Amino acid sequence: MSRLAAVLWIFSAALIAVVLFVLKYEVQRLERELQLVSRQIVVDQQAVHVLKAEWSYLNRPARIADLAARHLHLEPLSTAQIVEIEAVPTRPVPGVKPPPPRKFVNAERRP
Amino acid sequence: MTRRVPSPRRPRRPHPAERGVAPVDLMLLDGATSQALEAGRTRLIAVGLLFCLAFGIIGLRVVDLALLRDGNEPRLAAEAGRKTLMTDRADxxxxxxxxxxxxxxxxxxxxxxxxxxxxxxxxxxxxxxxxxxxxxxxxxxxxxxxxxxxxxxxxxxxxxxxxxxxxxxxxxxxxxxxxxxxxxxxxxxxxxxxxxxxxxxxxxxxxxxxxxxxxxxxxxxSIDLRLQHILSEELHGAMTAFEAIGAAGMILDARSGEVLAMSSLPSFAPQQAGRASEEARFNRAALGVYEMGSVFKIFTTALALESGALTLADGFDTSEPIRVARHTIRDYKPKNRWLSIPEIFVYSSNIGTVHMAMESGTEAQQGFLDSLGLMTPAAIELPEVGAPMLPSPWREINTMTISFGHGMAVSPVQLTSAVASVVNGGELRPATLLKRPEGATSGGRRVISKATSEKMRWLMRQVVLQGTGGKAAAPGYLVGGKTGTADKLRDGRYSRGSRIASFVGAFPMHDPRYVIFAMVDEPKGQKQSYGYATGGWVAAPAVGRVVERIAPLVGIKPIPVRMEEEGEESDLMVQASAEGFAFAFE
Missing domain, CATH: 3.90.1310.10 (Penicillin-binding protein 2a (Domain 2))
Structure with a gap:
């Protein structure tokens, strides 16, 4: 009985020692990893910082305007292109005379 | 540790020395042996207790480290997450x-x-x-x-x-x-x-x-880069088209006082600061003070209407130039007849405006200009802020000339915030370059009543519809404003050749969101402007184009007006009474 207890005690002590060392090395490994990741975060943050500046530089309104003029076949929206929904005529129903369309124009014309 | 303590249930094993010896002999052990045994036992117990204590302390310490003390992990974890890049200077x-x-x-x-x-x-x-x-x-x-x-x-x-x-x-x-x-x-x-x-x-x-x-x-x-680009580009366009030496402009949020764009031309790239000329380094929008010309008629008219000295139905005879001391005040384009207040404003009559200022009086004018922030340097955050130039002493002739914007110089920042307070319902908010939280419109100081503000908006709208500011029109966006042309002082004399052409406008005029100011320094008359270099020909078109370009960006819906209502507006001019006006779309 007492021998069994002793064996159990020794075994558990050995087990705990092994577990402790495994844990310790695991923690050390994780700490190294954390350090690496932190360093990588700083590097990435620096890169993001530089890229943000570059993004702002590439998005200069004058440059965008130039690119749009060269590559897009678009024009600035004129107010004549915007109408109220009421100004759109309803779909004609056969046999029913459509109501006269309401005329909308802009408040002023360019002199 | 407990192993060392003999169990009470087990009979004590006989000591080797005791084996084969009768219990009686035990009593006969001599004193020396018994004493040695006793001493050994005591020491054993003492050492055992010491070990117990040491292991106990270690145990407690382990519990303390593992469970009670907040370990390194939370700190490390938090640190990893909130690391921000440290730079010498924030963005x-x-x-x-x-x-x-x-x-x-x-x-x-x-x-x-x-x-x-x-x-x-x-x-x-x-x-x-x-x-x-x-x-x-x-x-x-x-x-x-x-x-x-x-x-x-x-x-x-x-x-x-x-x-x-x-x-x-x-x-x-x-x-x-x-x-x-x-x-x-x-x-x-x-x-x-x-x-x-x-x-x-x-x-x-x-x-x-x-x-x-x-x-x-x-x-x-508070700057919006897109608006800044548009303003700067249009000012540059006006500057080159009229061979001017400089230009300045501002876009102000009429409700919050935030400066959305502030431009001063010529400018320079910060990388080439060393090579920039004195002219380019000068901030015309905040540091420069200028006699603004007819733009000041906004304030003269607002004061006359606010003080109750005049109503929109009143008017003055403008056929006679005003002679004071050695000066003669004339109109740029004389109408030579009686003009109503709206007509004086819309046709920009100096004579009529002087009469209006005289109705209000010098003291009221000073008080009003002061309440608009035109007598003290602008409270904007820039270190380079120009102090206004005021006449001293302030005589009657100064009251007269200041009524149409001569004899007193203010910076564009001051002027734009003052105009914003006139059109936004009557509350002055100092211009700021810092972004304000959305919807924060507190801190305004009332300078004119809501009713006067509405009249002024209608008057400024008429300037664009049928007056000197016609070229500022941006279809659908209800631009209103006032032109200004001031001769610059050259060696103590006003010279016709060098002048400041300006336009201050707001849109949409029924509920102004943005106030836009444009000023061109020393424009020269061009063929396409028939030789004119006035605010209406130089600065007003620039403001109109700015409105046309920024309105879709800032999400302002153009207002279509029914065709039949178009013709009515020109009649309003003469018939205008204190109550009898309305915006065409209302």
């Missing part, structure tokens, strides 16, 4: 978060010439990858007998990479920071400058130097 961003000024790490190249094996070859290789360096000078530096020489400060990332790729021993980099303005000359007068040691020496960089140097949070300005 400046616009209201939409676009970077306007930032500090970028740069590498500066230095060498230890004692470790450089072949100075000639190294210099030649470096000259190939570095811009503007002289290989002869480099070779000289590299063959010197020192242990440290700068080769080039602030390399570009590409140069940094190329030098690294050369792999020459004896070269090394030192990390430095350089202030970078991605938008160049667009915002120089607002942002300001830093010196070589990254200390703010002008503009917002100077005003918020402490905050920028200490913090990591970017400084958010």
């Amino acid at each position: 400046i961003v616009d209201r939409n978060g676009i970077v306007l000024a930032t500090s970028l790490p740069t590498a500066s190249l230095y060498a230890n010439p004692r470790q450089v094996r072949d100075p000639e070859a190294t210099a030649a290789a470096l000259a190939e990858v570095l811009a503007d360096v002289n290989p002869v000078v480099l070779a000289g530096k590299l063959s010197s007998d020192r242990s440290f020489v700068w080769l080039k400060r602030n390399l570009t990332p590409r140069e940094h990479y190329e030098v690294n790729r050369l792999g020459v021993p004896g070269l090394d980099f030192k990390r430095e920071e350089q202030r970078v303005y991605p938008h160049g000359a667009l915002l120089t007068h607002v942002l300001g400058l830093v010196d070589v040691d990254n200390q703010g020496i002008a503009g917002m960089e100077k005003r918020f130097d402490g905050e920028l140097r200490g913090g990591t949070e970017p400084l958010a300005l």
